[in-house]
Amino acid sequence: MLIVGTLLLSLNLLSPTTSASTYASLLEQPSAAITPPAVVLQEGTAGNSTIYANSTSAKVSVAAPSSAYDYVLSVVNQATSDLKINLRVYGSSNIGRLSNATISFHDGTLSDQIVVSDGNITQSQGALYNLAGNATICIEISNLQASTADTSYLYVYLKVLVPNTTTYSLYVITFEIT
Amino acid sequence: MNIRNIRIRRSAKFLILLLSSLIVGAANAAVFYSLTMQPGVSITSTKVFFVAGNDFQSPSSVGSNSTWAYLALKAYPNVTLTYEQPLNISNTDTVSHNFRLRHITITPVNGSAQVGNFTFINFVVQNEAGVAQGSFNYTTTGNNWITPSTTSYMTLPPSTAWIIYVETRAAPQANDITADIQIAVDVV
Numbered sequence: 001m002l003i004v005g006t007l008l009l010s011l012n013l014l015s016p017t018t019s020a021s022t023y024a025s026l027l028e029q030p031s032a033a034i035t036p037p038a039v040v041l042q043e044g045t046a047g048n049s050t051i052y053a054n055s056t057s058a059k060v061s062v063a064a065p066s067s068a069y070d071y072v073l074s075v076v077n078q079a080t081s082d083l084k085i086n087l088r089v090y091g092s093s094n095i096g097r098l099s100n101a102t103i104s105f106h107d108g109t110l111s112d113q114i115v116v117s118d119g120n121i122t123q124s125q126g127a128l129y130n131l132a133g134n135a136t137i138c139i140e141i142s143n144l145q146a147s148t149a150d151t152s153y154l155y156v157y158l159k160v161l162v163p164n165t166t167t168y169s170l171y172v173i174t175f176e177i178t
Numbered sequence: 179m180n181i182r183n184i185r186i187r188r189s190a191k192f193l194i195l196l197l198s199s200l201i202v203g204a205a206n207a208a209v210f211y212s213l214t215m216q217p218g219v220s221i222t223s224t225k226v227f228f229v230a231g232n233d234f235q236s237p238s239s240v241g242s243n244s245t246w247a248y249l250a251l252k253a254y255p256n257v258t259l260t261y262e263q264p265l266n267i268s269n270t271d272t273v274s275h276n277f278r279l280r281h282i283t284i285t286p287v288n289g290s291a292q293v294g295n296f297t298f299i300n301f302v303v304q305n306e307a308g309v310a311q312g313s314f315n316y317t318t319t320g321n322n323w324i325t326p327s328t329t330s331y332m333t334l335p336p337s338t339a340w341i342i343y344v345e346t347r348a349a350p351q352a353n354d355i356t357a358d359i360q361i362a363v364d365v366v
Contacts, residue, residue: 025280026228026363028265030249032299033356034348037254053350056257166262167233169254 038079039131039160041171044071044138057172060139064098064146064177070106073139073173075158080133084161087113087139087173088125091155095119098152098177099145105129106140114156119147128161144177152177225271226365229339231263238264253296253346253357261344267303267363268339275365276331279303279314282360288322295352299359303332304341311340316359331366 040055046069047062060072077083087103096119103114105126113126131137146152158171227244238250249264269275279301286292300315312329334340 021366023364023366024224024226024245026224026226026267026365027246027282028228028249028279028342028361028363029247030251030299030301030344030359030361031356032251032253032296032346032359034253034255034295034352034354036354037257052256054255054257056254162233162235165233165235167235167260167264168262169257169259171257 036078037160037169038077039083039085039158039169039171040076040078041158041173042074042076042136044069044073046070047072047141049073056169059174059176060141061176061178062141062144064101064144066141066144068140068142069144070140070142071138072141074136075105075131075139076136077131077133082133082163083131084128084163085131085137086126086128086159086161088157088159089114089121089154090157092121092153094150094152095121095154097146097148097150099147100143101145101154101177102142103154103156103175104140104142106138110140110142114154116154130163139173141175146177150178224365226267226269226275226277226334229266229268231266231341233261233264235264249344251299251344251346253299253348253352255348255352256350258345258347261346263341264344265342266339267334267342269334269336272336274333274335276333277363277365278329278331279312279326280328280362280364281314281325282362284316284323284325284357284359286355286357291321292353292355293318293321293323295349295355296357297347297349298345299357300345301361302343302345303329304343306338306340308341310343314361316357 037056041051041058043049043051047060049072050059058073062069095116098116098119101116102112105111111126111129115123154175156173158173159168161168224245228240228247230240238248240247247265252259296318298315298317302310303312304310311332314326314329317324
């Protein structure tokens with residue numbers, strides 16, 4: 001009994017030492033406000049385009065061969081401040097049949113963003129393009145050629161970046177090429 | 179009964195009363211001795227604190243002593259918005275410190291139809307190389323939040339700043355509302 005009692009007492013004395021911890025708490029207070037996005041997608045006049053909820057994703061359908069679908073989609077900056085945008089491939093299917101395809105921003109001059117050549121994606125993303133406040137840029141598909149009759153898909157992010165930051169949103173655009 | 183007897187009996191009563199009061203007094207007394215504890219509380223600045231990052235945007239603010247930070251974020255419907263570096267947590271000490279993230283409160287509260295406007299608000303702790311060390315993700319199911327569990331303690335090396343990376347997303351057709359969160363960063 002004495003031994004057990006001594007052991008229990010020892011454990012009791014030890015427990016505050018082993019379980020105690022001293023810590024300070026910093027406080028982080030994030031506030032997330034749902035707002036309409038500064039950039040929206042709009043239908044073009046060439047090919048077939050579908051705009052989904054909140055105009056933040058889209059599907060574009062075009063058929064090869066074609067020298068140019070010069071206006072399949074437009075990207076509209078509804079804010080007064082400039083933004084940076086580019087396109088980047090994040091997935092694809094059955095593109096081996098595509099001899100050529102080029103997806104560009106088109107504002108009178110072309111900014112090539114994605115290039116497919118001989119069944120390979122030879123350029124998977126483009127340079128950042130400055131989309132001025134309240135401005136619109138068109139997306140064009142040119143030099144479109146396929147070796148077989150089938151359907152290919154390019155899954156692309158439109159990245160919208162706030163200048164001089166690393167704050168960005170990614171819009172999903174699916175290109176369906178028959 | 180003569181007068182003498184009466185005096186004796188009164189004296190006896192008085193004696194009994196006196197003895198009783200002495201006994202009560204003795205019973206109430208406590209024998210004790212005192213140890214002396216001398217805490218010395220010195221005010222020092224914390225070695226682990228918040229620092230604004232590259233994506234720290236107005237009206238975000240870091241309070242005095244950098245132990246409190248308000249982070250103004252946006253969430254867009256049907257699109258993921260990423261803040262790669264809105265806030266850093268810095269250790270200026272010469273030794274490592276452990277820290278964890280712990281949920282305190284969030285509004286709108288569970289049961290409110292407004293909760294379902296959000297898809298997720300995800301906080302990821304990254305080291306200086308951008309490698310994720312822990313995730314603290316608020317998601318929703320119906321009108322309720324699924325609040326994150328307290329993270330494990332992460333070890334912040336001396337003279338190092340880590341990143342709190344944030345991703346937000348609102349549901350398609352979401353209404354314009356705001357979620358306010360309180361997160362404790364426990365530092366050991």
